[in-house]
Amino acid sequence: MRESTHRLGSGDKGMTSLFSGERVSKNHDRIEACGALDELGSVLGALASALSAAVLPSAEAATTEGASRLGSEIQRVQGELLSAGAWLATTPGSASRGMLRPFGPEPTGHLEAAVERIQAALPPLEHFILAGGHPVASWAHVARAVCRRAERQALRLAVPASGPDPELANILAYLNRLSFYLFVAARYCNQLFGTPERTWQG
Amino acid sequence: MSAAEAPSLTAELLGRTWLSPRVFQLELARPPGLSFAAGQRVRIHRGPVERDYTLACGPAAPTLRLLVRLVEQGVVSGLLAETRLGASLVLSGPHGYFVFRDASVASVFVATGTGVAPFVAMAASGVCPSLLLHGVKRPEDLHYRVLLSKAAARYVPCLTEGPHRPEDPDPAYPGRVVAWLRDRLPAGVYDFYLCGNAAMIRDVTLLVDERFPGSRVFAEGFH
Numbered sequence: 001m002r003e004s005t006h007r008l009g010s011g012d013k014g015m016t017s018l019f020s021g022e023r024v025s026k027n028h029d030r031i032e033a034c035g036a037l038d039e040l041g042s043v044l045g046a047l048a049s050a051l052s053a054a055v056l057p058s059a060e061a062a063t064t065e066g067a068s069r070l071g072s073e074i075q076r077v078q079g080e081l082l083s084a085g086a087w088l089a090t091t092p093g094s095a096s097r098g099m100l101r102p103f104g105p106e107p108t109g110h111l112e113a114a115v116e117r118i119q120a121a122l123p124p125l126e127h128f129i130l131a132g133g134h135p136v137a138s139w140a141h142v143a144r145a146v147c148r149r150a151e152r153q154a155l156r157l158a159v160p161a162s163g164p165d166p167e168l169a170n171i172l173a174y175l176n177r178l179s180f181y182l183f184v185a186a187r188y189c190n191q192l193f194g195t196p197e198r199t200w201q202g
Numbered sequence: 203m204s205a206a207e208a209p210s211l212t213a214e215l216l217g218r219t220w221l222s223p224r225v226f227q228l229e230l231a232r233p234p235g236l237s238f239a240a241g242q243r244v245r246i247h248r249g250p251v252e253r254d255y256t257l258a259c260g261p262a263a264p265t266l267r268l269l270v271r272l273v274e275q276g277v278v279s280g281l282l283a284e285t286r287l288g289a290s291l292v293l294s295g296p297h298g299y300f301v302f303r304d305a306s307v308a309s310v311f312v313a314t315g316t317g318v319a320p321f322v323a324m325a326a327s328g329v330c331p332s333l334l335l336h337g338v339k340r341p342e343d344l345h346y347r348v349l350l351s352k353a354a355a356r357y358v359p360c361l362t363e364g365p366h367r368p369e370d371p372d373p374a375y376p377g378r379v380v381a382w383l384r385d386r387l388p389a390g391v392y393d394f395y396l397c398g399n400a401a402m403i404r405d406v407t408l409l410v411d412e413r414f415p416g417s418r419v420f421a422e423g424f425h
Contacts, residue, residue, distance in 0.1 A: 010407035010421075021303065021393065021418030023411055095304040 019086060020094035029156045030088055036150035037085045041078045043146050047139035048074045054136050054193055066121075066192050070185060073114055077178065080107045084171045088154060092165050103167045103174075111177040118184045122191060127199035129187070134195035140186035144179050151175035211236060211244075211293040215285055216265060222342045225316060227258070228282060230266040230291065237261065238296035240323035244268070246278060247292045253278040254297060256397075256422075258319040258346075260326030269319040269345065300397065300422040307391050307417075308332035311354070312379050312406055314398030315343065317424065321397070322346050325353030331395075332356065333387070337379035337402065339363040344374075358382060380405040383413075390414065396421040 015023050018030060025031070048071050055067045087103050090096050131141035154172055158165065190197050217229035238244075238261055243254040259267040273279045285291070302309070302324050309331040311321045318336050334354035338344055344359050351357035351372075359374040366376040375382050379402060394410055396403045400423045410417050 009404040013408065013411065015411050017407075017419050017421070019299070021420050023407075023415075023417065023419055096299075099299055099301070 019089040020091040020096035033088045033153040034085045036153045037081045040146045041081045043143045050136045050139050087167045103170050108174045108177050111181045118188045130198040133190040134193040137186040137189040140182050144182035147179040212290045221345045224272045228268040239301045240327040241301040241320035242296035243298045244293045244295035251277050256319040258322040269316045271316045302329045309393045311395045314402045317398030335379040391416040393418045
């Protein structure tokens with residue numbers, strides 16, 4: 001049975017391989033960025049699980065439908081993060097980049113459409129809100145914060161001297177939009193499950 | 203990178219050739235529409251079970267060739283060893299990214315056992331490595347020796363069990379591929395392509411980090 005990542009112990013001394021083959025330290029900026037995307041994908045998995053568990057059989061159809069749509073979007077985002085991770089794990093200009101599917105602006109467009117749809121169902125925001133509320137909303141806030149970190153770490157890969165990197169630019173825009181999507185998703189989850197938002201009175 | 207895909211191809215089994223007591227080569231009719239790069243795999247689906255096999259033929263080959271090791275209690279390899287000629291196999295693919303990238307520095311191909319399959323495909327597509335090491339237990343396991351010794355600038359068979367015959371005009375190295383690399387490969391920067399068992403990939407990768415810094419490693423393991 002073939003196993004492309006089966007390299008038992010080859011990273012025991014703190015090195016790993018980029019998709020473009022270079023051996024780098026596990027705290028290399030590209031690995032840090034990929035790790036943050038991996039963490040984000042995992043948190044989104046927890047969010048999706050919590051969302052699924054929170055919808056009781058007795059739930060109203062609107063709740064079931066809203067949660068189902070959100071769950072599908074989260075799953076699509078998890079796949080897009082894997083694609084983004086492949087790009088971040090590949091040195092710009094390497095032949096290996098030719099093996100990857102382009103990361104274009106379309107995923108960002110999907111997020112923008114989803115934000116618009118969700119915001120239309122939410123009351124306007126008049127105060128700062130505190131992260132939390134329903135456990136599902138709390139997971140969405142955790143995902144949002146991890147997404148912001150992933151964005152900061154991906155930004156470190158933008159080196160002006162190495163020339164334009166359209167894929168990285170698209171990924172940065174995507175992460176920026178994704179964190180906002182997760183913010184409105186958190187608010188939506190509180191609404192979906194009847195949990196009041198906590199405002200900051202500072 | 204692409205997501206997993208459902209089986210969508212069928213291929214007629216045209217031939218089976220036993221290369222050694224536990225390794226055989228399958229020849230399949232090429233399904234229409236299947237294009238692949240040398241070094242990629244197809245996935246064979248038998249009910250709920252699936253296994254990946256690297257295509258041991260070039261992208262332009264009229265038929266497909268797979269190199270299969272008969273695994274002890276292996277479900278798919280056992281079935282493939284007995285499937286009647288003319289039967290159809292269900293496939294998906296191509297899969298994988300273990301393909302030749304570019305040739306900016308000397309390429310070192312390292313295989314153990316049937317891990318030589320992608321290098322057979324690359325040789326058939328005109329890739330010429332500076333060095334190709336093939337590690338096996340015994341001489342009868344050195345499949346495609348003639349083809350590979352012509353394709354590579356230097357071909358080194360390595361035998362872990364022997365017999366060792368230093369008097370042969372083209373003697374095999376008595377030991378593991380990692381020992382040859384450690385003792386005989388000059389310091390430098392290389393592109394290493396590794397395909398074989400996990401222990402070989404681990405040991406060669408650690409050696410690269412220690413002895414050949416700046417090199418690139420592309421690896422595909424199997425168990």
